[in-house]
Amino acid sequence: MSVNCEEKKKIILDKSLIEIFKVHRHINGAYVIEFLDLMKVIGVDYFQVNSSTLDKMMIYPEFSGYCVYNIENTEDLRYLYIYDFKYLSIDFEKFSTIPLMECKNKIDKSKIIMNIALKDLKASNIETIKYILSCYDIEFLMVTNLSKCNNSSWEDFIIKLKKTFNLKIGFCAENSLCMGTAVSIELCLDGADMIAGAFNGSEYGFAPIEEVLTALKVIGDCNINGDLSLLYKLTELYKKLTYKVIPGDKAVIGQDIFKYESGIHADGIEKNPLTYEPYSPSEVGQKRELLIGKHSGGKAVCKKLKELNIDYGTVDVNLLLSKIRNKSIYLKRNIRDEELFALCEELRGVVIG
The missing domain is CATH 3.20.20.70 (Aldolase class I)
Structure with missing residues (x-):
């Protein structure tokens, strides 16, 4: 049993x-x-x-x-x-x-x-x-x-x-x-x-x-x-x-249930995942995924860049954040990893003011 x-x-x-x-x-x-x-x-x-x-x-x-x-x-x-x-x-x-x-x-x-x-x-x-x-x-x-x-x-x-x-x-x-x-x-x-x-x-x-x-x-x-x-x-x-598509937000088995974006959500997950998640993604064979988009804050973007092993030491994060928001609104979706990398490369070494 x-x-x-x-x-x-x-x-x-x-x-x-x-x-x-x-x-x-x-x-x-x-x-x-x-x-x-x-x-x-x-x-x-x-x-x-x-x-x-x-x-x-x-x-x-x-x-x-x-x-x-x-x-x-x-x-x-x-x-x-x-x-x-x-x-x-x-x-x-x-x-x-x-x-x-x-x-x-x-x-x-x-x-x-x-x-x-x-x-x-x-x-x-x-x-x-x-x-x-x-x-x-x-x-x-x-x-x-x-x-x-x-x-x-x-x-x-x-x-x-x-x-x-x-x-x-x-x-x-x-x-x-x-x-x-x-x-x-x-x-x-x-x-x-x-x-x-x-x-x-x-x-x-x-x-x-x-x-x-x-x-x-x-x-x-x-x-x-x-x-x-x-x-x-x-x-x-x-x-x-x-041949059935399961909604991304379907409880337990939806592919999007452990994806998160907004600043306060990202910060909460970073400090204590139980704030938003009743169980670990690994319990049901999934992984947590930080999404970058129009709601993302500076901390979330920096965390994502670290996850992707992207060196952002010479990148103005505030300018990058503005670019991310504009692109996300234009595309009506989140920013993909390769797009984030491209934006980062575009701004590398750019000096403001």
Whole structure:
């Protein structure tokens, strides 16, 4: 198990593969297995797949032990005769519409995760749920369709579910209100046994796995048995796999989140990075980058020149600063390193007044 909070182990279930194949028209299949392997390394325990996923790709037999196969209709039962899945995932209402008993000998070889919407956890369904539990080897109750934080804690709710059904409890938060990460963190810290999400999950309406794992480590003080420093490499792989551009300001994996420019910001980073950064860039495989532009001050420019090993001893920094601001405004962007070098060379030895 990849996450340990207060000595309680949590399972991370990733839904990326199903969502990627469902949402993106063009997929570079050459990167699928490499993507999944790297997801395991950063801290994912299991991957959810369905028949549509398996129709489009083949997984090697050893990997089926890390897959949670989602059975959505009768036709999906055919893959039970091809792969040995450790877990099967079935919606609460599907237990009455899919002839599961016809292949019970195959189903019994796997543990089952029963998915149930939050709204369906009502008194009138309790006996039906308990009857299903008596017929199958169900290990988890996965509560879905959560979208809001619970300011009074989920702990009592989770304890009640565990006592009522004698099951481990998992949750799959939606991101419709942009609270998927927050809800998942709350649930994990309040006693959930499994959390589901997807890499870059906000793209698919779920909690972003990369945000949840990072937050649990940084804020929740949990032990993550994965290497989050590979998130940058994983992000690059995801872009190759999906041909998808990730916004530069995307939390945790955006390429611009550790770039800074303004004078007070640059000065603060220089004195104490924690003033602006809740965690070190190296934690997620990135590097801090000082940008030079119209908002830059003299200290920031001098620091950048030192980083680039540019000798500015004979350069009037105030004049250089003016040139930088004018050029940045004209170009409507920051100044690139080679442009800064050119400006410095242009002003080298120039005497004012």
